[in-house]
Amino acid sequence: MSAGLRVAEHGAPAEMRPLAGRVAFVTGASRGIGQAVAVELARLGAHVVATARSQGGLEETDDAIRAAGGAATLLPFDLARDADKMDPIGPSVVERFGRLDILVHAAGALGTLTPVGHVAPKDWAEVVSVNMTATYRLIRTLDPPLRASDAGRAVILTTGRVLRPKAYWGAYGATKAGMEHLVATWALEVAGTPLRVNLLDPGVVATRMRSAAMPGEDPSTLPQPADVAPAIAALCRPEETRHGEVVRLG
Template sequence: MSSEKPLSGRVAVVTGATRGIGFATALALGRAGAHVVATGRTQGGLEELDDAIKADGGSTTLAPFDLTDFDAIDRLGGALYERFGKLDILVGNAGVLGPLSPLGHVDPKDWDRAIAVNLTANWRLIRSLDPLLRASDAGRVVFLTSGAAHNDRAYWGPYAVTKAGLEALARSYAAETINHTPVRVNLVNPGPLATAMRARAMPGEDQATLRKPADLAPKILELCRPEWTETARLYDFPSDTLKSFRGPE
């Protein structure tokens, strides 16, 4: 393994890879030598990523589908097993903001989609990919969370609930894999970044004042390296601190 390509020979799945944090992270993983399996709903966005990674000498597999297509997630696991027999890295980045609305006014279909994309899809990814991550010599899992999971902010109910649920999911998976497996599970809180989701949530904000997804990507990359052995941690990008999320025994 060369210092220039520290992830050479490793296979990484990145969800929501067509733009923002997912795009920047997939690009960083590709530059580090990983074969990137990129999922997203937009074929054009995936093709743009493919071009960018290949321009740096990397390789990709494009998997265009909506994460609410849970059968597609199962098929992804089967395809990865047949082709690689393992998975080294999973970055669960894809998410939706959902409606910013009083809870009593949230349309049930919007609630269901937020739950499906932000929470259920990540469980389905674990369900499908866990055997492949255990087959790696150093399976690394990173889920993208939000400060909204802990902030009591009005009108952010669907997003906050799903991110809090995602954190509980990550805690459970970390506890299940901490002993006698090569899998390490961590969370990343990006904080305010210049993304399309942030622009929808904060329409009056000047995004020129915010850090970019490309600033965060190297930090996520570190958590994906085989040398990274911490698990059950939350990396908070705004404060550049690593926190334990393991609760009392």
């Protein structure tokens, strides 16, 4: 794989972990829910390919994975600006590890909370790029190895804002709604395979995005990313049978 990847091989014996031998690809893994899920999947035995824009944040994730006795490969990548470079990722993961079993797409962009008529074109382009286009590009490159797995699992994070539009949240809600439709269609297309595809709404969680949207809120009163990570990881287990659902935690 590319020179930007750093591999950390460590951890408890594989047979002690329910996801031993599995390879997981996690976006938004430098902080928040993505980071917590990456650590949880590694704790359960998966080798995690962790991707995010921030090299420093990924290093922190790697430290947490090491502390949990897990193994990680770090892939600094900007989903908004490097989307046209995503096609080789799936083949590269298979070349390096021989398989891919799990996708958790936790990365997302809030954009600017403003009236629809005031959304700047550059802000619109970024939210569309991260929330919709990156999802399409991930499916495009990761669908083949996920289908080839004996128990492929994909979990794409969504939001309750899709069902409950709110003033000033138009760009975020619209792009997440489009993403939901795309993922639901993908789920229908793979229904005859071992791959299970689900959307997950974590509800209100103390993340940086939540703080940006609700600056007056006390994050210590909210569920933390580590609180929702086990439920997300559960959707990635081989015995999980749910498919084409929107799982809501909040």
